[in-house]
Amino acid sequence: MLQDRTCLVTGASRGIGRGIAEELGRYGANVVVNYRSSEAEAYDTVDAIKEEGGTAIAVQGNVADFEDVQSMHETVRDAYGPVDVLVNNAGITVDKKFENMTREDWDRVVEVNLGGVYNCTKVCFEDIRQAHEGRLINISSVVGQQGNYGQANYAATKSGLFGFTRTIALELASEGSTANCVAPGFVKTDMLDPVPERVKEGILERIPLDRFAEVEDVVGVVRFVASEESSYMTGQVLGVNGGMEW
Numbered sequence: 001m002l003q004d005r006t007c008l009v010t011g012a013s014r015g016i017g018r019g020i021a022e023e024l025g026r027y028g029a030n031v032v033v034n035y036r037s038s039e040a041e042a043y044d045t046v047d048a049i050k051e052e053g054g055t056a057i058a059v060q061g062n063v064a065d066f067e068d069v070q071s072m073h074e075t076v077r078d079a080y081g082p083v084d085v086l087v088n089n090a091g092i093t094v095d096k097k098f099e100n101m102t103r104e105d106w107d108r109v110v111e112v113n114l115g116g117v118y119n120c121t122k123v124c125f126e127d128i129r130q131a132h133e134g135r136l137i138n139i140s141s142v143v144g145q146q147g148n149y150g151q152a153n154y155a156a157t158k159s160g161l162f163g164f165t166r167t168i169a170l171e172l173a174s175e176g177s178t179a180n181c182v183a184p185g186f187v188k189t190d191m192l193d194p195v196p197e198r199v200k201e202g203i204l205e206r207i208p209l210d211r212f213a214e215v216e217d218v219v220g221v222v223r224f225v226a227s228e229e230s231s232y233m234t235g236q237v238l239g240v241n242g243g244m245e246w
């Protein structure tokens with residue numbers, strides 16, 4: 001279904017990004033596994049894709065650094081040609097109550113979660129526009145929809161993706177390419193680990209399906225958005241959150 005499509009997944013060494021990379025590989029894509037520092041995990045992801053008969057390479061690059069992203073894009077083009085599908089997945093949290101949140105805490109999150117999305121979309125934009133049904137997929141969060149105590153910086157970046165995605169959707173539409181957001185709820189990855197148990201219990205009470213998401217709950221939705229089956233869907237936010245209202 002994604003045969004010969006070049007799919008770049010940022011932050012694919014671990015967690016949701018890794019799951020997405022493996023899923024796209026399973027469906028025939030040429031997968032680019034981006035990572036910042038987890039080199040061994042990134043190569044594990046590549047090996048896992050290859051073991052299932054897929055095609056993948058790992059490319060190091062800090063998405064917040066424009067020169068890194070330009071060089072990553074050149075590596076991808078040399079290996080597989082232009083990018084058909086960009087999944088902006090890399091993201092970080094620096095959680096604090098707003099009264100304790102410094103400007104540095106704010107900037108760190110904005111630089112990766114929004115600056116990284118700008119950088120990667122900027123270098124891939126022309127590829128996606130000119131691709132046959134190119135796809136931009138931004139991984140947002142239910143936190144961008146609802147807000148979350150101690151995550152003003154993170155929530156702002158994840159809400160920011162809605163306006164960005166909607167706008168890029170308009171700018172890609174004339175060529176038949178699309179831009180959409182996938183907004184997961186709370187997913188069992190390293191990102192959820194530091195959240196104290198009592199806070200997790202409070203979150204769980206707000207999830208109608210009464211469980212945290214597995215990575216596998218998210219990846220099939222991303223694969224659908226990446227595929228030609230989603231041709232007539234653009235500028236949308238797909239919530240994958242166990243029924244949390246917003």
Ligand SMILES: NC(=O)c1ccc[n+]([C@@H]2O[C@H](COP(=O)([O-])OP(=O)(O)OC[C@H]3O[C@@H](n4cnc5c(N)ncnc54)[C@H](OP(=O)(O)O)[C@@H]3O)[C@@H](O)[C@H]2O)c1
Nearest residue numbers: 011013014015016036037038062063091141186187189191
């Ligand atoms: N987990 C959740 O509950 C949840 C819910 C909703 C949305 N999300 C979103 O889903 C995405 C993935 O989250 P996750 O839970 O899978 O996180 P994770 O397990 O912490 O993994 C984060 C990934 O992003 C990469 N990364 C971080 N900063 C980077 C940078 N500057 N440049 C390149 N790569 C970078 C990491 O690579 P290195 O290890 O190499 O640094 C890692 O591969 C994020 O955008 C997150 O906001 C997560």
